Amino acid sequence: MKLKSPRALMATAMLLAGANAAEAHIVAARLGDFYMGAMHPLTDLQDVVLWTATGMLAGTLGAKGRWLILVFPLGLLVWLPFGSALGAASTQLAGAAMMLAIGMLLAAAAQVPTLLLCALAFAVAMIRGAANAADLRPETDRLLFAAGLACVGYGAITLTMALTAVFKRPNSDSATSWRAIALRALGGWVAAIGLMMASLVLAS
Structure with missing residues (x-):
């Protein structure tokens, strides 16, 4: 009995370790590219600033911004297959111009009229979709990457719009309220960041 117990414990430990390794491998193989598509935009300053600014602009316009829930994820997917066709400098300069x-x-x-708002959001999504696609490796599953990118784009734009609409409180605040002034000040900072990024790209 004394010999069997250590052997049983060792066998159990080996089985558990093997199961954990197999499970990790399956997740990495099947869902790793999805997670990469979802996390990749969160590591890029242009994505974070542009997506937030686009959602804020839509949120300040009330019901007009609801179209972006469909338009923005679609724009991320449209240019994704052609990301390698644009250079890094081109996408960075275009992103900085949109930020400005x-x-x-x-x-x-x-x-902003609804049509112009949708066109701006679609252009932002296309530019950033191409920028994210440019970093793909040949072995990356583009379908999973695109799904992750579209999901995080949908979530980011929807959440930012909702938070902005709640913060602004259009039914109670006037154009001179501190909330409206705060949003305008943030817009000024976004424009300044865009101008700075454009200058850096042109200077390099």
Whole structure:
């Protein structure tokens, strides 16, 4: 009995270790590219600032911004297969230009028409979709990566719109309230970041 107990314990430990390794391998093989697509935009400053600014602009416009829930994830997917066709400098400069434009619209508290808002959001999503696709490796499952990217894009834009709409409180705040001024100030910072990034790209 004394010999069997250690052997049984060793066998059990080996089985558990093997099961854990197999499970980790399955997750890495099947869902690793999905998680990479979901996490990749969160590690890029242009993605974080641009996605947040786009959601903020939509949130300040009320019901007009609801179209972005469909438009933004679609834009991320449209240009994804052609990411390698654009250079890194081109996508960075285009992203900085969009950041500057959206920041100025926020700072001016502009009432952007729905069609123009959708066009801006679609352009932002296409640019950043191409930028994210440019970093893909040949062995990456593009379908899983695209699914992860679209899911995080949908979540980010929806959450930012909702938080902005709640913060602004359009039914109770006027254009001169501190909440509206705070959003305009954030727009100014976004425009300044876009201008700085564009200058860095042009100078390099």
